[in-house]
Amino acid sequence: MVRIKIQTNSLNVWYGDNHVLQDVKLAIPEGHITAIIGPSGCGKTTLLKSLNRMVELIEGSRVEGRVLLDGRDIYDSDMDPAELRRRVGMVFQKPNPLPMSIYDNVAYGLRVRGIDDRAILDEAVEEALERAGLWSEVKERLRDSAFNLSIGQQQRLCIARALAVGPDVLLLDEPCSSLDPISTSRIESLLTRLKNDLTLVIVTHNLQQARRIADYTAFLYMGRLVEMAPTEEIFENPREELTRNYIKGRFG
Amino acid sequence: MRGIERLTPYITSALSLIPIAAIIALTSLITYHGLGGLSWRFISSSILRGGVYEAVIGTLLLFSGATAIAAPLGVLAAVYLVEYAPRSWLTELVERAVENLAGVPSILYGLFGFTLFSKLLGFGISLLSGWLTLACMMLPIIVRSSQEALRMVPKSIREASLALGASKWTTITRCVLPAAAPGIATGVILGVCRVAGETAAILLTSCFYTMRGLPRSPLDPVLSLTYYLYILIVAKAGDTPLEVIFALSLLLFLLVVALNSTALILRFRYRGVKRW
Ligand SMILES: Nc1ncnc2c1ncn2[C@@H]1O[C@H](COP(=O)(O)OP(=O)(O)OP(=O)(O)O)[C@@H](O)[C@H]1O
Ligand SMILES: [Mg+2]
Numbered sequence: 001m002v003r004i005k006i007q008t009n010s011l012n013v014w015y016g017d018n019h020v021l022q023d024v025k026l027a028i029p030e031g032h033i034t035a036i037i038g039p040s041g042c043g044k045t046t047l048l049k050s051l052n053r054m055v056e057l058i059e060g061s062r063v064e065g066r067v068l069l070d071g072r073d074i075y076d077s078d079m080d081p082a083e084l085r086r087r088v089g090m091v092f093q094k095p096n097p098l099p100m101s102i103y104d105n106v107a108y109g110l111r112v113r114g115i116d117d118r119a120i121l122d123e124a125v126e127e128a129l130e131r132a133g134l135w136s137e138v139k140e141r142l143r144d145s146a147f148n149l150s151i152g153q154q155q156r157l158c159i160a161r162a163l164a165v166g167p168d169v170l171l172l173d174e175p176c177s178s179l180d181p182i183s184t185s186r187i188e189s190l191l192t193r194l195k196n197d198l199t200l201v202i203v204t205h206n207l208q209q210a211r212r213i214a215d216y217t218a219f220l221y222m223g224r225l226v227e228m229a230p231t232e233e234i235f236e237n238p239r240e241e242l243t244r245n246y247i248k249g250r251f252g
Numbered sequence: 253m254r255g256i257e258r259l260t261p262y263i264t265s266a267l268s269l270i271p272i273a274a275i276i277a278l279t280s281l282i283t284y285h286g287l288g289g290l291s292w293r294f295i296s297s298s299i300l301r302g303g304v305y306e307a308v309i310g311t312l313l314l315f316s317g318a319t320a321i322a323a324p325l326g327v328l329a330a331v332y333l334v335e336y337a338p339r340s341w342l343t344e345l346v347e348r349a350v351e352n353l354a355g356v357p358s359i360l361y362g363l364f365g366f367t368l369f370s371k372l373l374g375f376g377i378s379l380l381s382g383w384l385t386l387a388c389m390m391l392p393i394i395v396r397s398s399q400e401a402l403r404m405v406p407k408s409i410r411e412a413s414l415a416l417g418a419s420k421w422t423t424i425t426r427c428v429l430p431a432a433a434p435g436i437a438t439g440v441i442l443g444v445c446r447v448a449g450e451t452a453a454i455l456l457t458s459c460f461y462t463m464r465g466l467p468r469s470p471l472d473p474v475l476s477l478t479y480y481l482y483i484l485i486v487a488k489a490g491d492t493p494l495e496v497i498f499a500l501s502l503l504l505f506l507l508v509v510a511l512n513s514t515a516l517i518l519r520f521r522y523r524g525v526k527r528w
Contacts, residue, residue, distance in 0.1 A: 054415060059339075086417035096408035099431045109416035112426070158412070165417060 005030035005169060005199040006051060011065035013046050013055060020046050022223045024065075028169075028216075033191060033200045035214035035231065037207060039246070043223045044203040045093075048171045051201065052088040053081045069169075086113070088169040089162035093177055095154035097146035097161075102138050105146045105157055109165035124164050132160035133190050152183025159190065170194065172202040176209065188213050207247065211235055219243045282502050289499030299480070300464065304500055309466055310474035311507075313379060314454060315444055317470075318386035323440050325387070326394030327429075330436075333395070334402040335424055347399075354392040354446075361389050362456035370457055380470040382458025389453060390443035397439025401432035434522040441515040448508045451478040461487065477504050 006028040013021035020043045028034050028051075036044050049055040050063055053074060067074050074084050086109065098105050106125045115121065125142070129135040134156045138149070146157055155175055162170055172191070176184040191200055192213055204210050210217050211231060218228035219242070227240050238244045297303030337343045365385025375381045405428050413423040429436075447453070460473040461483055467474045481500050484492045 052415070054411070057411075057414065082417045082419055085415055090415040092408065092411060092415075094408060096406075096412045098409060098412055098427055108413070108418075108426075112413075112416065112418040112422050161412075161416065 002029040002032065004028065005070065006201075007068040007071075008050075009066045009068070011047075011050060011067060012063070013043070013050055014060075014062045015046075015058065016060040020223050021050065024220075024223075024225045026218060026225055026228060028199060028201055030199050031195060031197075032215040033195050033202060033213055034216045034218060034228075035210035036201065036203045036218045036220055037205075037210055037246070038220035040205075042220045044220055045173055047220065048090070048173050048201065048203055051169070051171055052085050052090055054085070054090060056081070086165045087167050088171060089165065089167035091155070091158050091162055091170065091172045091175050093174040095151055095158050095178070097149070097154050097157055100146065101143050102146050102149070102157060103142040106161050106164050109161065113165070128160040128164035129157075131163050131194070132156045133186065134160055150183075152179050152186065155179060155183070155187065156190070159187070163194075167198070169199045169201065172200065174203050174205060177205065184209070207235075219246060221246070279505075282498060282505055285494065286498035286500075286502030289493075289495040290502050294496075294499055295503065299475070302496065304477065304480060304503070306464070306466055307475045307477045307480040307500075308503075311476045311478075313467070313474060314382050314386060314458065314476055315447070317379065317383040318390060318447060319440065319444055321383055322387035322390040322394055322443060326391050326439075326443070327398050327436060329391075329395050330398035330402055331424060331429075334399050335420070335428070350392045350395050354396065357452075358389060358450055359452040359456075361385055362453040364388070365453060365457040376471065377458060377460055377473050378471045379458055379467050379474050382454045382474065383470070385453050385457045386447045386450065389447050389450070390440075393443040393446050394436075394439050397442060398432070398436045401435025401439065402428060404435060405431045434518060438515050438518045438522065441511060441518065445508070445511045445515060448511050449478060449504065451476075451482055455479055455482065477507070 004027045006026075008024055008026045011021055011024040011026075012019065024047060026047075036047060038044055046055060049058075051067060051069075051074075055061050055063060063075060069084070069088065073079070074088075098108060100108070103125055104111075106128050107121045110121060110124055115124075126135060126139075129138060134153060137153060138144075138157075141148075146154065149157060155178075159170075159172075159175075176187055179187070188209065191202065194200060195215075202210075202214065214231045216228060217231045217234040219226045219234065219238075219240075221242055226242050227234070227238065229239070234243060235247055238247060294303050295308055296305055298305050299307065333343060333346065362385065365381055365388065369375045369381040369384045370377055375384075409427050409431060410423055413427045414420070418426070454476055458474055459476060459479040477500065481497065481504065484497050484500065
């Protein structure tokens with residue numbers, strides 16, 4: 001039996017009057033990769049952003065229900081969103097390096113926590129870049145602007161940056177959608193390695209990608225969770241008609 | 253009809269030459285008459301000995317003090333409006349007001365400064381009153397350009413920082429402001445440009461015709477290049493050689509041109525570099 005890292009209970013999200021997530025009940029297993037699939041606009045990004053409260057930053061958003069991280073509700077008033085986001089990191093669809101050097105990008109999350117000791121930062125930066133498989137490519141030019149990297153490298157830098165603060169969970173929103181096939185496969189093998197010590201949740205439009213790397217797959221449709229099961233099952237033998245149609249490419 | 257249509261390009265390009273011609277005429281007139289009188293000695297000797305030293309220093313004091321007051325205030329106001337204030341009719345109103353304030357004639361600022369700072373607050377005709385009045389003139393421009401610069405910083409940068417566990421304030425100071433810095437700097441210089449040739453506002457709040465020497469405290473009056481030029485033309489017409497008047501005009505002209513070009517270059521460089 002796998003341990004559940006994140007559990008959502010009757011999670012509802014509105015943007016103004018638009019009810020974009022409806023009664024979502026989802027269990028994310030620890031130490032595995034969970035893929036979230038579904039047609040455009042069904043609420044995948046919103047669901048991901050409700051797991052680290054980034055959704056609260058969207059004007060007009062309202063969240064109801066519970067999201068338990070290790071059994072504790074992250075929407076509790078005594079939960080500090082900044083602390084939460086250190087434990088639940090996020091990688092975005094478009095690589096978004098900060099306008100500073102490669103080194104400073106990776107050190108950023110530690111520095112804002114008040115860690116300024118050079119030796120500690122050096123070590124953390126190297127370790128994070130190493131884990132993201134980027135160290136050998138950038139170790140000679142840590143002082144260069146992050147914008148000088150290729151798009152694929154930038155996305156791995158964003159992963160390294162998220163790893164540097166030591167999260168338990170990493171949320172990835174279509175991390176490969178702007179990348180070429182080679183960069184994509186590098187990130188896929190990177191994610192597969194990372195699941196040894198992290199819980200990963202990845203939104204993807206690429207069903208083949210979900211199939212290749214995800215242990216579990218959740219299908220979201222018009223703001224509702226249709227079903228979630230081991231990836232094999234979703235693709236080979238889905239319980240719901242809707243899922244079957246989506247997998248077969250009949251819509252979305 | 254057809255004939256006019258064919259002529260249109262020529263007419264419009266001829267019309268566009270008018271402002272250029274005006275600039276060339278003005279520049280050559282001032283340079284022709286002023287160049288002879290403009291020298292380091294002219295700039296560095298006291299007005300008592302036919303120079304403009306006190307007015308140069310006074311102008312620098314007025315600019316720098318007003319900028320030191322207006323820049324931080326303006327940037328903070330812009331940060332509040334862009335990053336914190338919820339969109340509402342109130343912020344909308346404030347933004348409209350800021351836009352309109354930028355176009356208010358300077359004599360009205362002078363009157364306002366005189367009433368509030370010189371009289372009501374009792375700062376008198378002084379450097380301090382001038383600083384505050386000029387700062388009020390610069391503020392709308394600085395606020396507006398800073399707002400623009402802040403809005404140009406992509407949302408994805410804010411998201412990146414917040415997702416790493418940075419607070420909103422940290423995100424603003426460490427990511428957003430540095431990214432917007434060139435735009436903000438351009439705005440500050442544009443603000444200085446707005447008051448660079450200013451006469452009316454300081455005429456009423458900070459200058460005395462009889463002022464001699466440099467101010468010893470912010471509560472002393474000052475002389476500025478514009479004010480001194482005004483005095484030479486209006487009050488001492490006939491007493492002053494034309495050469496001195498034109499040398500002073502040339503100096504003022506060069507100062508304003510230098511400031512405007514700096515703003516232009518900064519803006520151009522800023523646009524040219526793609527940073528995200
Ligand atoms: N900032 C926002 N303000 C208002 N409505 C939004 C906002 N972002 C998304 N929405 C709406 O919420 C719904 C869900 O959006 P979401 O971005 O979560 O979908 P998605 O599944 O990630 O789509 P995609 O696959 O295109 O990324 C959509 O109907 C969208 O129009
Ligand atoms: Mg999305």
